[in-house]
Amino acid sequence: MKNGTNLSSLGEFGLIDRIAAHVAGGKGVVMGIGDDAAVTALTDGMQLLTSTDMLLEDVHFRRSWHTPHLLGRKSLAVSISDIAAMGAIPRWALLSLGLPAGFPLDFLDEYIDGFLAMAAEHGVALIGGDTCSSRSGLVISVTIMAEQFPSLIARRRGAQPNDEIWVTGTLGDAALALELLESNQAIDEPSLMARLLDPTPRTVAGRALAESGLITSMIDISDGLLADYGHIAEQSRMGGILYLDSLPTSAAFQKYATPRPVFPHHLVLSGGEDYELAFTAPAENHEKINAITKKCGINAAPVGIVTSSPEVTVLLPDGSRHIPQKPGFTHLI
Numbered sequence: 001m002k003n004g005t006n007l008s009s010l011g012e013f014g015l016i017d018r019i020a021a022h023v024a025g026g027k028g029v030v031m032g033i034g035d036d037a038a039v040t041a042l043t044d045g046m047q048l049l050t051s052t053d054m055l056l057e058d059v060h061f062r063r064s065w066h067t068p069h070l071l072g073r074k075s076l077a078v079s080i081s082d083i084a085a086m087g088a089i090p091r092w093a094l095l096s097l098g099l100p101a102g103f104p105l106d107f108l109d110e111y112i113d114g115f116l117a118m119a120a121e122h123g124v125a126l127i128g129g130d131t132c133s134s135r136s137g138l139v140i141s142v143t144i145m146a147e148q149f150p151s152l153i154a155r156r157r158g159a160q161p162n163d164e165i166w167v168t169g170t171l172g173d174a175a176l177a178l179e180l181l182e183s184n185q186a187i188d189e190p191s192l193m194a195r196l197l198d199p200t201p202r203t204v205a206g207r208a209l210a211e212s213g214l215i216t217s218m219i220d221i222s223d224g225l226l227a228d229y230g231h232i233a234e235q236s237r238m239g240g241i242l243y244l245d246s247l248p249t250s251a252a253f254q255k256y257a258t259p260r261p262v263f264p265h266h267l268v269l270s271g272g273e274d275y276e277l278a279f280t281a282p283a284e285n286h287e288k289i290n291a292i293t294k295k296c297g298i299n300a301a302p303v304g305i306v307t308s309s310p311e312v313t314v315l316l317p318d319g320s321r322h323i324p325q326k327p328g329f330t331h332l333i
């Protein structure tokens with residue numbers, strides 16, 4: 001997707017044509033880009049799930065850190081992750097762009113390539129959007145639409161006392177990568193950088209867990225486990241105990257974290273942007289859950305227990321309880 005033209009000579013409609021030329025159809029797409037509205041058909045008996053996210057330059061991303069291709073991938077991945085957390089099947093996306101004056105066309109071409117590559121990996125069709133000029137940085141807004149049978153949709157509400165709290169994958173990698181980038185430290189661990197710059201939404205596991213009927217609630221971890229499990233607890237009118245010793249971290253994380261004077265537990269508990277799943281399930285479902293996640297090619301680990309008392313606390317290795325003060329992840333600024 002390259003030629004010598006610039007964005008202003010291309011114009012809004014030229015740009016839309018350029019995007020549309022690379023877009024493939026998809027399941028349920030009756031009419032995609034090109035008319036006043038897209039037309040889609042839901043699978044019989046399924047309901048529509050919709051979620052939207054904004055990504056603002058220098059708030060959610062920096063152009064100097066992301067290649068355009070990875071930014072394209074990530075801007076769709078974060079929305080697909082919300083769908084994974086509902087156990088639904090991602091289908092359609094809308095992409096709206098606010099472009100600063102003189103925005104490089106090469107960047108845009110590579111961005112769209114990345115966006116469409118992520119879309120293809122998850123069976124998503126780009127069916128429309130909006131394009132305008134921005135007076136302050138690149139503005140990206142992505143709307144994702146998905147479908148699922150109503151009885152199979154996973155929610156934040158539903159956790160029961162004594163359910164196990166689980167997380168997929170490892171925690172803290174993205175936040176550690178961000179910390180290293182912000183302090184200009186060299187990072188010779190591509191896997192760590194990829195967790196921040198090119199996250200993988202857990203669609204297969206999310207859907208399998210929801211469809212299994214074994215779980216009682218689910219959320220994706222975008223703001224850190226404490227904050228996101230906090231949402232499950234609040235909406236389920238429960239609390240929880242998270243076992244600090246059980247929180248899974250990657251080998252790369254441990255390599256960077258262990259020599260420090262204090263192990264950065266705060267990144268594991270409150271670091272954002274891991275895009276793993278947190279879910280709850282009765283303890284009797286433990287083995288079946290292990291089998292499902294294994295089949296989906298990922299690890300899942302029990303990291304705590306749901307309590308009927310409302311506070312969320314962290315159990316430290318010495319047996320004491322820590323009541324966290326700052327659960328959430330704040331974005332770059």
Ligand code: ADP
Nearest residue numbers: 016019033034035036095096097128129130131
């Ligand atoms: P309108 O003036 O009715 O809003 P537009 O000229 O903005 O229509 O859009 C024309 C078509 O191009 C529509 O189908 C719209 O969804 C699509 N479109 C516009 N911008 C984008 C974009 N950034 N990505 C994908 N499709 C887009």
Ligand code: MG
Nearest residue numbers: 129130131132
């Ligand atoms: Mg428009």
